[in-house]
Structures are given as structure tokens and as C-alpha cells.
Amino acid sequence: AQSVTQLGSHVSVSEGALVLLRCNYSSSVPPYLFWYVQYPNQGLQLLLKYTTGATLVKGINGFEAEFKKSETSFHLTKPSAHMSDAAEYFCAVRKSSSYKLIFGSGTRLLVRP
Amino acid sequence: EPEVTQTPSHQVTQMGQEVILRCVPISNHLYFYWYRQILGQKVEFLVSFYNNEISEKSEIFDDQFSVERPDGSNFTLKIRSTKLEDSAMYFCASSAKGPVNSPLHFGNGTRLTVT
Numbered sequence: 001a002q003s004v005t006q007l008g009s010h011v012s013v014s015e016g017a018l019v020l021l022r023c024n025y026s027s028s029v030p031p032y033l034f035w036y037v038q039y040p041n042q043g044l045q046l047l048l049k050y051t052t053g054a055t056l057v058k059g060i061n062g063f064e065a066e067f068k069k070s071e072t073s074f075h076l077t078k079p080s081a082h083m084s085d086a087a088e089y090f091c092a093v094r095k096s097s098s099y100k101l102i103f104g105s106g107t108r109l110l111v112r113p
Numbered sequence: 114e115p116e117v118t119q120t121p122s123h124q125v126t127q128m129g130q131e132v133i134l135r136c137v138p139i140s141n142h143l144y145f146y147w148y149r150q151i152l153g154q155k156v157e158f159l160v161s162f163y164n165n166e167i168s169e170k171s172e173i174f175d176d177q178f179s180v181e182r183p184d185g186s187n188f189t190l191k192i193r194s195t196k197l198e199d200s201a202m203y204f205c206a207s208s209a210k211g212p213v214n215s216p217l218h219f220g221n222g223t224r225l226t227v228t
Binding site: 036041042043044045046049090098099100101102103104105106 | 117144146148154155156157158161163168169171204206211216217218219220221222
């Protein structure tokens with residue numbers, strides 16, 4: 001069965017600091033991997049996705065993630081945090097044969113001035 | 114930018130009552146989904162819908178749940194006899210193609226409170 005683990009329910013960084021949000025997955029087949037962001041009182045918005053090809057994926061708002069098969073990880077990074085990045089971030093995985101996205105429990109990013 | 118619209122934003126109902134959650138997907142999208150998030154828990158897949166039929170459903174989506182696209186624009190989730198544990202945020206989503214080839218666009222959710 002597929003699952004997603006996000007380490008750290010809350011991450012706090014200073015404005016301008018590196019953002020690192022961790023995601024590990026388990027899957028019996030090569031997965032499709034996603035990061036979504038949720039701002040307060042809004043729906044989930046796709047940040048980036050990995051399907052095939054280049055393992056370093058760039059997304060919106062300066063975020064990127066690297067698929068590391070050997071580590072079963074898909075960590076999300078941003079070199080310099082901005083106050084507007086404060087939100088909840090969800091990692092998700094999907095099998096190629098399924099419509100279903102399986103989400104992690106989410107990480108709330110706090111950005112300190 | 115087109116968006117997925119969900120109404121109402123908050124619905125309160127009594128246990129045992131029927132409730133219908135409404136969604137207007139993006140107009141040229143062909144795939145439709147419902148997810149839910151119980152407070153403090155993960156976002157969970159309920160059902161996907163394509164070509165006027167359910168393409169996949171989770172074990173949560175039992176006989177108490179149904180989906181419908183009644184008029185070509187709305188996409189509804191019906192819960193026939195609500196239970197306390199149905200209290201959650203329900204998210205509708207749509208995509209132009211399958212979920213890998215095109216991103217899911219989520220609505221802002223309907224918070225369902227069952228008392």
C-alpha cells in the first residue's frame with residue numbers, strides 16, 4: 001500500500017532563510033509525487049509534481065523538490081523564505097493506475113520576520 | 114483564472130439528515146473528485162468521476178454517499194443519513210485530463226458540521 005510521511009507538523013523559519021519540508025513515501029511501484037499548498041480558508045493549490053524524467057522539479061513561487069528514489073524522498077525546498085510562504089504544505093503520491101491522491105498529514109510553515 | 118466553486122462554505126445539519134454539497138467545476142474539465150479532511154487528520158480521497166460514472170472510490174465512500182452531475186455544470190456529493198463522524202471539510206476538485214497529465218484544481222471547501 002502507498003503512504004506518505006511528512007516529518008514535522010510545524011516548521012518555523014526566519015524570513016530569508018532556507019525552507020526545507022520533508023516528505024518520504026512508500027510505494028511498490030514508481031509513484032507520481034506532488035506538493036500542494038493550502039493558504040487559510042482556501043483550497044489546495046499544486047506547487048509542483050514529479051512524474052518521469054528530471055528528478056529535480058521546479059514549481060511555482062520559487063519552490064523546488066528533488067525525487068530521490070534511493071531515499072524514497074521528495075523534499076520541498078526554497079532558498080529564501082518570504083512572509084507570504086506561510087501556509088500548510090501537503091505532499092501527495094499517486095499510482096499510475098489510480099485516480100487517487102494519497103496525502104501526507106501536512107506541514108504548517110511559519111515564517112518569522 | 115477559472116476556479117472551482119463550492120457552496121455552501123459551511124453547512125450545519127443534524128445527525129440522520131440528508132445533505133447535498135455542491136460544486137461547480139471549471140467548465141472545460143472532464144474529471145471530477147471529492148476529498149475530505151476531518152479536523153486534524155489527513156486529506157482523504159473519496160471518489161473520482163469521469164464520463165458520467167464513478168471511476169474510482171475509496172472504502173470511505175459507502176452506500177451513504179453518492180455523486181451526481183445533474184446538469185452538465187454542477188457536481189454534487191450527497192450524504193443520505195449523516196453521522197457525527199461525517200463532520201469534515203469536503204473539497205471538490207476537477208482536472209482537464211487525468212490527474213497526472215493535468216493538475217487538480219481544488220475548491221475552497223465546504224465545512225460540514227453534523228450535530
